[in-house]
Every structure is written in structure tokens, then in C-alpha cells.
Amino acid sequence: MFGAAPSIALATLGLTVVKEGQQFAATEAHSMIVGAIALFAYAAVVSYVLLRFKFSSLAVTLLGLIFWFAVAGGLWYVMSF
């Protein structure tokens, strides 16, 4: 579960609140929801592929990042309308 710990979010939000203010950080947190949904999809797909097929985790996790970008980018684009 700690592979999805909010460590990056804690550091970034803390710095953003100090430099840009609370509203800016809250907007980042709003987009983070989309990123977290994409992370759920990424982790689920990586787990499925690793448990059922004989690929190395390096290849699957790296190629899976394309999937994360696609899901996050697609959802963000839809949300921006």
C-alpha cells in the first residue's frame, strides 16, 4: 500500500502552500484525484500482468507508465470541459 503513499503530495502541497497559497494547492489537490484514479488503474493493470504473464516487473512498470499518462491525460482533458 505504501507504493501509493502520499509522500510526493505531502512535499509538493507543503511547498505550494508556502509559495503560492492555499487556493493554488487546493486546485492541485483537485487534479490529484484524477492522477490517483489513474494510479489505481495503473497498479491494477501492473498487478494483473505480473501475476498472470511472464514479463519482468521493470518492463511492465515502465510500459505501464504510458497507460498512466493515457488515463490521467484523458480524464483531465474530459474534466477540463
Add this chain to the structure above:
Amino acid sequence: MISVSTSGIKRGKWWEYVLRFALGGVVTALAGVLAKKIGPGFGGLFLAFPAILAASSTLVEKHERERKERKGMHGFDRGRHAAGADAAGAAMGSVGLIAFAVFVWKLLPGHSSGLVIAGATLLWIIVCGVVWFVWKWNPLRRLRSNSDEKKLREK
């Protein structure tokens, strides 16, 4: 029973921890730069970028494979399955991350930043615990096995 084991920490080499730390730092910096250049709406996506998961899955696979190989066995499948389980855990953790993000988005404006971020972190821990417990208890499987037992008794 739930217990804590620190043997995993001793197994890791120092550069593996530095790698995870560095990846996290790079993504943090990237999120900040993108937020400034393109806007917080885009930069915020990278607050949930799977940099740490990608690094940890490969390291978990390596450690498990080496453990098996030290006992004279082929460790590729074991390593792969361990990495898959690690990713499944991260999928559960990401549900907590969604709750974290919603909490910060809704409560940060107008409230103490420290308290909101601390509260969001606590919420992540609680939601992760609930999701893990539900997965472990697996009510659907219990209902199915109870109904199978009932059918067998009726025969």
C-alpha cells in the same frame, strides 16, 4: 494477527533507498515546475505519479528472486508474483490517495494547512486500512462459500 517486521529494511542496499528518495524528489520538482508553467490543474496530476511504485516493484522482484536463488532455486516466478502483490497493494493504497486528495481539495482553503494535510494523511491511513480489511475478509467469497455449503447440505 498483524505484526511489524523490519527484516525487509536490512535486506535493502543503501543505493536502493537513495534511488527511491531521488525518484520522489524528481517527481516533486517536476510537479512544481509543471504547475507553475502550465497551471495547478495539470501539475496536480503528478502528485499521484507512480514513480515510487515503479521503483519499489522492481526492487521487490529483485529481492525475492535473490532469496530463492540463494537457496539454489530459480526465483523468476517468485519475484514476479511478489512484485504483482506489491502493485495490488498499491492499488488499494490509491483508494486512500483519492480520499486524501478530496479532503485537501475541499478543506484546504480557509483552514489551517498543517491540520488539513495531517488530517488528510490520517484519512489515507484509515481508508487504506478499511480497504485492506475488506479485501482480506472478502465478504463476497464468504457469501458464495456459505451458499455452496447450504446447497451441499440440502442434497
